[in-house]
Amino acid sequence: MRIQFKTSYDHDIRLFPDRHSLIVYGALILLALVLPFLINEFYIGEVTNVLIWAIAGLGLMLLTGQTGQASLGHAAFLAIGCYTNTILIEQGLPFLLAFPLAGVITGVVGAIIAIPALRLHGIYLAIATIALSILADDIIVLLEPWTGGVSGKFPDVIRVFGMEIERWTMPVRFYYLVLAVAVMCTLFYRNILRSPLGRAFDAVRDSEVSATAMGVHIARTKATAFGLSCMITGWAGALMGYYAGAFNNETFSLVISITLLMMIVIGGLGSIHGAFFGAVVVAFLPQGLSILKDSVLGSGVAIPGLETGVFGMILILFILFEPMGLYGRWLKIRIWFELFPFARKDMFRRQKSYLKTERLR
Amino acid sequence: MDGVQLLVSGLANGCVYGLIALGFVLIYKATEAVNFAQGDFMMLGAFVTLGLTNAEYLHLPFWIAAPLAILIMAFFGYLLDLLILRHLFGQSQTAVVILTIALGFVIRFVAGVIWGHEPQTLESPLAFGDVSLGGVVLGMADVAVIVVTVLLTWSLYQFFQRTKLGLAMQAASQNQMAAYFMGIPVKRVQGLIWGLSGATAAVAGILFASKGAIDPNAGLLGIKAFAAAVIGGFGSLPGALAGGLIVGVIEPFAARYLAAGYSQIAPYALLLAVLVFRPHGLFSQVRTKKV
Numbered sequence: 334m335r336i337q338f339k340t341s342y343d344h345d346i347r348l349f350p351d352r353h354s355l356i357v358y359g360a361l362i363l364l365a366l367v368l369p370f371l372i373n374e375f376y377i378g379e380v381t382n383v384l385i386w387a388i389a390g391l392g393l394m395l396l397t398g399q400t401g402q403a404s405l406g407h408a409a410f411l412a413i414g415c416y417t418n419t420i421l422i423e424q425g426l427p428f429l430l431a432f433p434l435a436g437v438i439t440g441v442v443g444a445i446i447a448i449p450a451l452r453l454h455g456i457y458l459a460i461a462t463i464a465l466s467i468l469a470d471d472i473i474v475l476l477e478p479w480t481g482g483v484s485g486k487f488p489d490v491i492r493v494f495g496m497e498i499e500r501w502t503m504p505v506r507f508y509y510l511v512l513a514v515a516v517m518c519t520l521f522y523r524n525i526l527r528s529p530l531g532r533a534f535d536a537v538r539d540s541e542v543s544a545t546a547m548g549v550h551i552a553r554t555k556a557t558a559f560g561l562s563c564m565i566t567g568w569a570g571a572l573m574g575y576y577a578g579a580f581n582n583e584t585f586s587l588v589i590s591i592t593l594l595m596m597i598v599i600g601g602l603g604s605i606h607g608a609f610f611g612a613v614v615v616a617f618l619p620q621g622l623s624i625l626k627d628s629v630l631g632s633g634v635a636i637p638g639l640e641t642g643v644f645g646m647i648l649i650l651f652i653l654f655e656p657m658g659l660y661g662r663w664l665k666i667r668i669w670f671e672l673f674p675f676a677r678k679d680m681f682r683r684q685k686s687y688l689k690t691e692r693l694r
Numbered sequence: 695m696d697g698v699q700l701l702v703s704g705l706a707n708g709c710v711y712g713l714i715a716l717g718f719v720l721i722y723k724a725t726e727a728v729n730f731a732q733g734d735f736m737m738l739g740a741f742v743t744l745g746l747t748n749a750e751y752l753h754l755p756f757w758i759a760a761p762l763a764i765l766i767m768a769f770f771g772y773l774l775d776l777l778i779l780r781h782l783f784g785q786s787q788t789a790v791v792i793l794t795i796a797l798g799f800v801i802r803f804v805a806g807v808i809w810g811h812e813p814q815t816l817e818s819p820l821a822f823g824d825v826s827l828g829g830v831v832l833g834m835a836d837v838a839v840i841v842v843t844v845l846l847t848w849s850l851y852q853f854f855q856r857t858k859l860g861l862a863m864q865a866a867s868q869n870q871m872a873a874y875f876m877g878i879p880v881k882r883v884q885g886l887i888w889g890l891s892g893a894t895a896a897v898a899g900i901l902f903a904s905k906g907a908i909d910p911n912a913g914l915l916g917i918k919a920f921a922a923a924v925i926g927g928f929g930s931l932p933g934a935l936a937g938g939l940i941v942g943v944i945e946p947f948a949a950r951y952l953a954a955g956y957s958q959i960a961p962y963a964l965l966l967a968v969l970v971f972r973p974h975g976l977f978s979q980v981r982t983k984k985v
Contacts, residue, residue, distance in 0.1 A: 471955060642800055652782070
């Protein structure tokens with residue numbers, strides 16, 4: 334059993350709460366660095382996929398998990414990041430400039446879109462973002478001179494300091510690139526949480542009225558959350574473009590938006606771990622299902638819609654029985670062992686809130 | 695005459711959107727949650743009717759099958775609330791949103807397994823024959839859709855305004871705790887409203903299937919109905935119908951008079967415009983509380 338003995342207020346906002354977690358995360362980074370020497374290139378590709386989904390998940394988590402605004406339109410921002418990056422590189426910008434810029438532009442676009450959306454509460458924001466996700470498809474077709482329309486685009490080979498990085502021929506290099514972005518995004522996310530802005534996000538999520546009373550500017554905080562969330566999502570989108578090798582108007586569909594939202598719910602809302610856990614589920618579920626199907630029904634039997642159906646069922650079970658997601662379950666198991674034999678069942682019981690109308694304000 | 699023809703076919707389509715939107719509004723009015731699976735409810739209702747009516751399945755007469763399907767869907771809605779949604783009592787609305795999206799996936803999958811993914815047509819007595827009115831040709835199905843929709847909207851509106859149960863439902867949505875103290879069985883009322891919205895979805899499904907072929911992805915129509923509900927104002931039944939008609943009428947006209955790429959955008963662009971300028975819809979229910 335670990336005991337955190339806090340002797341100063343700085344302990345509350347340390348990057349690593351104690352030496353134990355420093356060691357654990359250090360070991361994790363080390364493992365990620367030596368992973369290409371341990372497993373073959375196919376699996377490196379899969380791990381890369383997980384990391385890209387995790388980055389996208391971090392983006393949405395900042396908005397949904399931290400600030401409490403559900404967005405069903407983040408595929409549109411993946412698309413903006415992806416197209417911006419490719420177009421900037423086509424204009425002759427080096428990757429090291431184009432890639433961060435793609436994220437920033439996505440973030441700015443996101444914040445601009447968010448401003449009208451901010452007046453909207455809960456479900457209305459979700460609705461506006463659904464419309465956005467549907468519109469993105471058509472707008473990409475309409476902007477054919479830039480986006481290539483239905484025939485799509487093929488991202489160029491990445492060149493960093495004279496070194497070429499490509500997803501198919503050099504998966505290990507691409508893996509390190511994605512890993513670097515993932516680590517940076519995680520640190521960025523973690524540091525936001527340590528700042529006053531992160532506290533403001535949590536306050537807005539938990540109660541807008543109390544947040545206002547504490548001097549938090551609701552609209553500005555939400556717009557910032559939307560912008561930062563879109564920025565991270567934009568980077569993930571650019572990486573997704575490289576990973577896929579080709580993309581067009583249908584790559585970033587509403588289904589991707591929904592998958593992203595479901596992913597962070599399964600992972601566990603409001604935690605960095607949740608984005609990574611959810612990404613593992615989303616990336617490996619299709620393969621796992623097809624292996625299971627082949628072993629039960631024999632290969633060659635196709636069941637259309639099986640993936641989304643099973644995904645939906647898993648999600649329903651999670652919302653009913655483990656609303657805190659995989660990370661919540663992990664936390665409960667860990668605490669049970671740490672406190673053994675003093676863990677009690679009601680330690681994670683949540684306060685129930687009873688519905689009051691939003692139509693009377 | 696061309697314009698009138700477009701208008702009438704748009705109205706008929708709009709009524710189907712309106713019917714699905716009614717389902718959204720019912721749930722929202724009584725629980726302030728949004729059922730993103732309403733379109734899939736509609737699809738399921740259509741397939742249940744098809745399964746009862748068509749020759750290769752049960753082959754019941756249509757006029758027995760249709761009420762039976764409505765009953766089955768009402769029961770399905772009630773059961774859904776009893777088994778799943780009631781356990782979310784006290785959780786955030788986002789949880790309900792995500793849950794119903796997931797439910798939509800599952801319903802689509804199950805319907806695909808049972809009835810296959812090929813488009814099928816309902817053997818409906820409404821599907822045959824045309825009516826000619828002063829040069830405008832109307833399908834029987836279109837007429838039926840318009841009549842049934844208007845009747846259903848009117849009776850649901852009366853139900854919410856006049857009956858004890860309807861008022862109880864509104865009360866339960868405005869303040870669960872207070873409604874409970876007033877002796878309203880909040881949980882059972884919510885179950886009933888889910889049943890009611892299931893029945894509405896079945897009606898929408900039967901009418902939709904009479905107008906053309908259905909397949910498990912027909913539920914995606916729900917997104918357009920969703921736009922309709924928002925344009926009309928989420929808490930208002932006549933608003934839902936009006937929103938449905940607006941979306942339904944805009945579509946054929948946009949397809950006719952706008953360039954190819956722009957016509958699909960029209961309903962959603964309108965949706966965004968409404969959200970920006972009148973966030974709570976054209977028939978807004980939001981009032982500022984007087985203190």
